[in-house]
Amino acid sequence: MSAKLDRRKKYTRQVLKESFIKKLKEKPFSSITIKEICDYADINRSTFYSHYSDLKNLLNQIEDNIISDLNKTLSDYNHTKNEEAIQMIEKLLEYLAENRESSQTLFSEHGDPTFQKRVMQLAQNHMLKSLEGEGSNQTTFNSEYLSIYIVNGSIHVVQHWLKNGLKESPKDIAEMIANISFKGFSAYK
Structure with missing residues (x-):
């Protein structure tokens, strides 16, 4: 029973x-x-x-489940290896594609801006691990600003991809984000 x-x-x-x-x-x-x-x-x-208890409680539970799933996916990869970084981004995009309706809605203009900031903060924290783990000469100051720049650009790329119906594959978008993040715009000249 x-x-x-x-x-x-x-x-x-x-x-x-x-x-x-x-x-x-x-x-x-x-x-x-x-x-x-x-x-x-x-x-x-x-x-x-x-x-x-109310609609905010329902919204928070939906968002918390997504944040938890995204965090688990991000934690499963070594951010300092370029190959794994691409796989990680691809897995995140596959998750968003599998949960297309929720993802498109929560990342749209009707979505909760607080949720979008939480996703960006989560991505930024993992990006900082990547930048600081590379053993590069980046100072914490530079790493922080670089991660903010990369994450915000990446989030907007993902929002555009979701809004336009996921025309490209998660792998194509992941490779583009990773190339721009790690090689800069010169990767596309």
Whole structure:
């Protein structure tokens, strides 16, 4: 009986998350109501409240799961090896492609800017490990500014890629980001 309840609970949460993402795709977070989510999911409000305290709680859980998955992926690779850096970026892009609707929505203009900053901070922390682990002459000061520049550019490339329907493969985008990050724009002359 317990397994059946767990499956039902998991299903309900998934339906609520999907309904929320669909509504967030259409309009800003501040304009979405719990009633809309429940109507779209065909679930009553009391069921919603048995899983989430409010819409912000639902949004935070979706974002926290993504941040956790991204952090795990980033932690699985050696950032100082160029080959592994490309694989890491490719795995991140594959994750975003597999979770396309959520990713496109959360990185869009309707997405939570705080979430986007958290993703950038996560990427920047891992980028700093890479820059400082290379044994280069980069000072912490230079590494910090360089990582900010690389991460912000990379995030905008990913946002553009998501917004335009993932036309290029994750591998192509990963190689482009890695080449620009490690070799600069001269890699494309």
